[in-house]
Amino acid sequence: MEMNTAAFRKSQLMYLLISKDSFAVYLRFIWTFGLIINFFAAFWVDRGEDGTLATQTNAQDIAIKVMGLVMSGLSAFLLIFWMFYSYPQQRRIDYEDFKFDNPGADPDTMSSWIKINIFKSFLSKPLPVNMILHIVFTVTGIFRSYFALAMNLLLVVNISRTCSFVMNAITLHADQLVLTLIMAFFVVHCYTTLMAEYFYDALDLPSPDPLVCESLSTCFIYMVNQGLRNGGGIGDSMKPEPLGDRFFAKNMYELTFFIIINVISLNIIFGVIIDTFSQLRDT
Numbered sequence: 001m002e003m004n005t006a007a008f009r010k011s012q013l014m015y016l017l018i019s020k021d022s023f024a025v026y027l028r029f030i031w032t033f034g035l036i037i038n039f040f041a042a043f044w045v046d047r048g049e050d051g052t053l054a055t056q057t058n059a060q061d062i063a064i065k066v067m068g069l070v071m072s073g074l075s076a077f078l079l080i081f082w083m084f085y086s087y088p089q090q091r092r093i094d095y096e097d098f099k100f101d102n103p104g105a106d107p108d109t110m111s112s113w114i115k116i117n118i119f120k121s122f123l124s125k126p127l128p129v130n131m132i133l134h135i136v137f138t139v140t141g142i143f144r145s146y147f148a149l150a151m152n153l154l155l156v157v158n159i160s161r162t163c164s165f166v167m168n169a170i171t172l173h174a175d176q177l178v179l180t181l182i183m184a185f186f187v188v189h190c191y192t193t194l195m196a197e198y199f200y201d202a203l204d205l206p207s208p209d210p211l212v213c214e215s216l217s218t219c220f221i222y223m224v225n226q227g228l229r230n231g232g233g234i235g236d237s238m239k240p241e242p243l244g245d246r247f248f249a250k251n252m253y254e255l256t257f258f259i260i261i262n263v264i265s266l267n268i269i270f271g272v273i274i275d276t277f278s279q280l281r282d283t
Contacts, residue, residue, distance in 0.1 A: 018085040023127050026078050027159055030134055033071045034152030037138075040064060045146060053146050068142035068149070072135045079131040087121060087128075094120040126158035169277035176272050184265040188227060191234070191257050192220045199250060202238045228266070233258035 044060040045053050055061040094116050098107050106112060122128055134152055141149025157163045170177070195203075196219045205212060213219035223234060230236035235254030241247050 018081075023082060023086065024159075027127055027130055030071065030075055030078065030130070031152070031155055031159055033067075033074070034134060034138065034149075034155075037064060037067050037071065038150055038153060040067070041146060041149060065142045068138045072138045075131040075134040075138070079128055079135075082127050082131070090125065091117055091121045130155050130158050165277055165280045168280055169273050172276050172280070173272055177269055180265060180268050180272070184261055185224070187260055187265070188223050189216075189220055191227075191253070191261075192216060192223045194253060195219060195223060195234070198246075199238070199253060202241060202250060204237055204239045227257060227261060231262075233262045 040060075041055075041064055044055045044057075044064065046056055048054045055064065095107060098105070098112065098116050098120075107116060133155060137148045137151045141147070141152070157167050193216065196213050196216055200213050200219075203212065212222050226237040227234040233254060234257050238250075238254060241250040
């Protein structure tokens with residue numbers, strides 16, 4: 001606050017440049033720059049004869065690299081600008097907050113210093129994190145893999161409050177989601193064992209594939225992949241069973257898999273995410 005006041009007394013323009021709202025504008029500007037680069041890459045990048053992705057012409061490749069380097073340079077400049085003007089102020093605020101929240105604790109110990117100066121004042125702030133990731137993603141994208149270039153777009157979570165709510169809805173109760181997913185995997189493993197032992201011949205494979213259900217591990221991967229993606233569960237990947245000794249058992253196998261995994265387990269996960277998002281929105 002003292003730095004902002006001093007800057008305001010010296011120059012109103014400087015005060016506007018280092019205000020919190022201005023840094024939020026810088027965040028959106030850099031992200032928009034990344035969006036523009038990805039827009040051009042979407043039209044200029046094709047799959048070559050060797051199977052790799054490449055631009056159609058050398059001029060387009062140079063243009064994308066120049067835009068990427070400009071974006072990386074601007075990100076580095078804004079990071080230094082933030083470190084010079086905003087970081088000292090934020091560090092003092094977090095220092096006082098630490099003393100208020102932890103009465104009796106020494107804020108000058110090594111662990112407290114790391115917590116205040118690195119985690120609270122730096123890594124928990126959107127702008128420095130975004131700028132560092134923009135630099136890493138952009139440089140890696142223009143010189144190594146276009147996938148890294150596309151990762152710039154995911155940083156919208158630090159710009160849009162709605163997107164941040166969505167991410168918080170997923171991570172806030174991550175323990176519940178992980179435990180539910182683990183329980184679902186345990187159930188799928190039980191069904192995997194039944195599949196490998198009794199119903200392997202009922203799999204509707206386009207051609208004989210010795211890798212499918214060759215072992216319980218490969219069979220489990222197949223069950224997770226097909227069972228969770230199919231709208232009707234693993235039954236969609238199995239042949240109809242004619243009337244006979246296994247007719248009732250196989251139909252109960254497919255029906256119970258659909259109810260327990262596709263209906264109950266997945267809807268519990270979706271319900272936790274939706275309820276958390278509603279709570280965050282109301283707050």
